[in-house]
Amino acid sequence: MKTENIKHEENEHSYTGLNSKKLLMWAFLGSDCMFFAALIATYLVNMGNNPPGTPFPEDVFSIPITTVSTFVLLMSSMSMVLSYASLSQNKIKAFRVWLLSTVILGATFVGFQIFEFYEFSHHEVKVECGDLIDASKREKLTDLQVKIGDEKCIEGVKKVSEKVPLTPQVNLFGSTFFTLTGFHGGHVTFGIIWLLSLLIYSFKGNVSPLNLDLAALYWHFVDVVWIVIFTVVYLFGVFPGY
Amino acid sequence: MTTFALPIPKRPTHPTGILNWITTIDHKKIGVLYGVTAFILFLTGGIEALLIRMQLAAPGMDFVSPEIYNQLFTMHGTTMIFLAIMPMGAAFFNYLIPLQIGARDVAFPRLNAFSYWTFLAGAIMLKSSWFLGGAPNAGWFGYAPITEIAYNPGHGIDFWILSLQVLGIASLAAAFNFIVTIINLRAPGMTLMRLPVFTWMTLITSILLVLAFPVITVALIELMFDRFYGMNFFNPVRGGNPVLWQHLFWVFGHPEVYILILPAMGLVSEIIPTFSKKPLFGYPVVIFSGIVIGFMGWMVWSHHMFTVGLGAVANSIFAITTMLIAVPTGVKIFNWIATMWKGSIDFNKTAMLYSIGFIFLFIIGGLSGVMHSSAASDAQQQDTYFIVAHIHYVLFGGAIMALLGGVYFYFPKITGKLMDESLGKINFWLTFIGMNLTFFPMHFSGMDGMPRRIYTYTSEMGWDLWNLISTFGVFIMGAGILIFVLNIVYSYLRGKESGNDPWDARTIEWAIPSPTPEYNFKKIPLIHSVDAFWEFKRNGTPIEPASGASENSEDEKNIHLPQPSYWPMVVSIGIMLAAYGMIFGLPISILGTIIGFIGVYAWSLEPVNEPEQH
Ligand code: HEM
Ligand SMILES: [Cu+2]
Numbered sequence: 001m002k003t004e005n006i007k008h009e010e011n012e013h014s015y016t017g018l019n020s021k022k023l024l025m026w027a028f029l030g031s032d033c034m035f036f037a038a039l040i041a042t043y044l045v046n047m048g049n050n051p052p053g054t055p056f057p058e059d060v061f062s063i064p065i066t067t068v069s070t071f072v073l074l075m076s077s078m079s080m081v082l083s084y085a086s087l088s089q090n091k092i093k094a095f096r097v098w099l100l101s102t103v104i105l106g107a108t109f110v111g112f113q114i115f116e117f118y119e120f121s122h123h124e125v126k127v128e129c130g131d132l133i134d135a136s137k138r139e140k141l142t143d144l145q146v147k148i149g150d151e152k153c154i155e156g157v158k159k160v161s162e163k164v165p166l167t168p169q170v171n172l173f174g175s176t177f178f179t180l181t182g183f184h185g186g187h188v189t190f191g192i193i194w195l196l197s198l199l200i201y202s203f204k205g206n207v208s209p210l211n212l213d214l215a216a217l218y219w220h221f222v223d224v225v226w227i228v229i230f231t232v233v234y235l236f237g238v239f240p241g242y
Numbered sequence: 243m244t245t246f247a248l249p250i251p252k253r254p255t256h257p258t259g260i261l262n263w264i265t266t267i268d269h270k271k272i273g274v275l276y277g278v279t280a281f282i283l284f285l286t287g288g289i290e291a292l293l294i295r296m297q298l299a300a301p302g303m304d305f306v307s308p309e310i311y312n313q314l315f316t317m318h319g320t321t322m323i324f325l326a327i328m329p330m331g332a333a334f335f336n337y338l339i340p341l342q343i344g345a346r347d348v349a350f351p352r353l354n355a356f357s358y359w360t361f362l363a364g365a366i367m368l369k370s371s372w373f374l375g376g377a378p379n380a381g382w383f384g385y386a387p388i389t390e391i392a393y394n395p396g397h398g399i400d401f402w403i404l405s406l407q408v409l410g411i412a413s414l415a416a417a418f419n420f421i422v423t424i425i426n427l428r429a430p431g432m433t434l435m436r437l438p439v440f441t442w443m444t445l446i447t448s449i450l451l452v453l454a455f456p457v458i459t460v461a462l463i464e465l466m467f468d469r470f471y472g473m474n475f476f477n478p479v480r481g482g483n484p485v486l487w488q489h490l491f492w493v494f495g496h497p498e499v500y501i502l503i504l505p506a507m508g509l510v511s512e513i514i515p516t517f518s519k520k521p522l523f524g525y526p527v528v529i530f531s532g533i534v535i536g537f538m539g540w541m542v543w544s545h546h547m548f549t550v551g552l553g554a555v556a557n558s559i560f561a562i563t564t565m566l567i568a569v570p571t572g573v574k575i576f577n578w579i580a581t582m583w584k585g586s587i588d589f590n591k592t593a594m595l596y597s598i599g600f601i602f603l604f605i606i607g608g609l610s611g612v613m614h615s616s617a618a619s620d621a622q623q624q625d626t627y628f629i630v631a632h633i634h635y636v637l638f639g640g641a642i643m644a645l646l647g648g649v650y651f652y653f654p655k656i657t658g659k660l661m662d663e664s665l666g667k668i669n670f671w672l673t674f675i676g677m678n679l680t681f682f683p684m685h686f687s688g689m690d691g692m693p694r695r696i697y698t699y700t701s702e703m704g705w706d707l708w709n710l711i712s713t714f715g716v717f718i719m720g721a722g723i724l725i726f727v728l729n730i731v732y733s734y735l736r737g738k739e740s741g742n743d744p745w746d747a748r749t750i751e752w753a754i755p756s757p758t759p760e761y762n763f764k765k766i767p768l769i770h771s772v773d774a775f776w777e778f779k780r781n782g783t784p785i786e787p788a789s790g791a792s793e794n795s796e797d798e799k800n801i802h803l804p805q806p807s808y809w810p811m812v813v814s815i816g817i818m819l820a821a822y823g824m825i826f827g828l829p830i831s832i833l834g835t836i837i838g839f840i841g842v843y844a845w846s847l848e849p850v851n852e853p854e855q856h
Contacts, residue, residue, distance in 0.1 A: 038460035
């Protein structure tokens with residue numbers, strides 16, 4: 001009798017047969033979609049509106065590194081699936097292992113992001129002064145390189161390098177980039193805390209497949225958002241016009 | 243099963259007095275809390291409006307300073323939209339939705355309490371700006387770059403940003419809750435096409451909220467980052483784009499006006515059939531036009547930006563979509579009129595007077611809306627008092643009139659007492675006449691070129707008479723509202739017993755006792771049609787309990803309701819402190835975050851029910 005009452009609290013019955021908490025999660029994700037849509041729209045509207053002489057996407061992004069971190073995040077989705085599968089088959093150990101791997105992969109992704117943020121703010125601009133004179137080579141330099149080069153390449157100097165940090169304040173690209181990816185990173189971090197809480201709780205009580213499922217939905221959603229960000233911000237940023 | 247002892251205080255089992263209200267998770271009490279709070283805030287917004295009108299009563303007045311004047315109109319608009327009309331709508335959602343769909347409560351009762359407390363936190367935060375260094379002063383839509391730190395260094399805008407964020411959390415939480423409640427907690431047999439119209443409008447409103455609020459959240463975050471961390475989103479000097487603010491704001495803002503009006507339309511659709519003794523004319527059409535409004539509400543936002551210079555193509559497209567959206571709105575009006583047509587209309591009920599007043603005034607507001615849906619015509623009207631007239635005909639004449647009518651209609655359900663109809667009529671006529679005296683002349687002053695948001699004007703402009711009439715009207719309207727307050731108090735103390743079904747109403751919330759018992763329905767009903775209670779009374783179609791439903795029991799003691807909880811309010815306090823800390827220093831924010839986290843963990847770990855003590 002008691003245990004039955006316990007189930008009652010927040011989901012007395014369901015007209016549609018859908019679980020109410022899951023429906024809530026879907027509604028939240030719909031809302032979160034609009035949240036990221038608005039941030040990405042801001043990014044697109046502002047793309048290219050940077051004063052010359054400030055860092056541009058192609059100056060700072062390293063596609064190979066971010067591809068790796070993207071891969072890590074995608075793998076975390078896979079381990080999430082495996083964790084859920086284990087839990088629903090009542091294999092508690094496997095569930096914990098996969099859950100922990102998800103957490104670690106997620107944390108690795110966040111680590112990459114912190115590294116990236118740090119790197120961008122110590123980003124170095126290098127110019128070979130010879131390239132500035134050769135018109136065909138000059139074309140390939142970024143605005144920033146040209147600007148720094150034109151200022152510094154006085155006679156006798158061959159190579160110029162200068163630290164031009166990309167900060168949220170320096171230009172619109174900085175503002176939009178850090179805000180968008182920062183909020184995404186915040187979402188991942190929140191997910192990590194959530195998964196860790198479930199992991200700890202699994203030693204003390206019973207994690208129901210439903211509870212894990214809710215976290216998993218959220219986790220996968222955040223991954224999908226990253227795919228969009230990676231495409232729109234990183235790939236379009238480095239290969240403009242595509 | 244291993245249970246695990248946590249250092250969490252017990253859930254309060256039978257709280258009394260103030261603790262009862264603080265810990266309640268009963269949707270009815272939360273509805274009353276929402277209603278009372280929103281009404282008080284409505285009065286504060288009214289006082290702000292009164293001061294504005296005093297300043298404008300005659301040319302060259304110096305009743306308040308220009309600085310205060312700017313703060314007054316900003317606070318008035320923000321208060322009325324976010325702290326008065328929206329939460330008054332929420333009050334009705336809370337009280338009525340579970341009753342109209344035959345449920346014991348909403349899907350997530352504690353989340354519901356959290357919505358209320360977070361709303362209160364946001365309201366306190368916004369209003370406290372008056373006393374903490376000055377209120378926001380950039381208008382309710384806070385156009386950049388006047389909101390940027392360089393042009394607006396005080397804390398007013400910070401309060402505006404942060405309190406709107408807090409209010410956004412509250413609205414979103416409530417909207418999620420009502421979507422799930424309406425989809426999942428319907429009584430057996432209550433298909434979507436048997437839902438009461440008010441429930442339908444709530445569903446559409448909630449979906450709009452869920453999709454529209456994140457957009458303003460992002461806009462506010464960007465503005466906040468500009469102000470706090472020197473970023474460049476809306477700062478044209480650094481390449482930023484102030485027009486982006488306008489887009490983001492109105493992508494939210496136009497759905498928002500439907501968020502304000504759809505609940506009102508829902509209430510009117512309950513009241514008019516009841517007092518016309520006829521079913522709502524074209525129920526599916528009313529629902530469908532509501533859905534169409536919900537969709538099309540997303541396609542018209544740039545009609546607020548006709549004079550920005552988006553170009554002829556954009557202006558034409560948005561002019562056409564705006565004209566089109568008037569169609570589903572007009573369809574609803576014809577439905578209400580057709581419902582009354584040849585009905586036996588009871589003009590003696592204040593609720594009905596308010597509903598008819600709503601139709602009348604909303605038509606005027608809709609017509610002026612169609613006038614400035616033409617981009618060319620709007621170029622003359624943008625930012626004049628003509629727009630002020632439009633928004634007040636739709637928001638006061640529309641939303642507020644319907645909400646006040648809703649109070650008259652549902653007061654008996656809530657208290658078991660009737661509101662006094664003679665006072666009600668005085669209340670209605672004073673409000674109705676005062677409202678027209680105040681806002682109708684604004685059409686003329688606007689056409690004569692009087693801009694919005696000016697501190698004062700000179701006599702040569704020829705606006706003196708219209709402004710004087712407007713200010714005079716406010717006092718009449720104010721008297722009407724005071725009589726409303728009086729009526730509420732009087733009827734609460736002395737009102738006649740209403741019985742369960744004083745209006746011979748149609749929907750199932752009237753089938754249960756008034757005031758509503760704590761568990762709402764002793765037996766969860768089984769629904770066979772729209773207007774199930776009416777069918778039961780007229781044709782004897784029973785609303786018999788759903789067979790075999792485990793929720794049903796003969797003995798009320800066996801009905802298990804979730805117990806009250808402290809944590810929703812704790813989390814809200816955490817959020818409020820975190821927001822205040824953004825202005826007054828990081829330590830407060832950190833404290834708030836910690837409190838919030840403790841609250842969330844305790845919330846998710848506390849037992850559903852404390853073991854019974856014998
Ligand atoms: C018949 C349907 C309607 C049409 C065609 C319409 C059209 C418009 C247009 C074109 C504007 C922009 C005017 C300008 O700033 O120059 C406007 C402003 C506004 N409308 Fe409507 N409207 C309609 C219904 C409503 C409803 C139902 C509401 C709210 C309940 C509403 C609330 C507002 C508000 C608040 C503003 C002014 C915002 C501001 O500038 O502060 N309108 N309307
Ligand atoms: Cu609009």
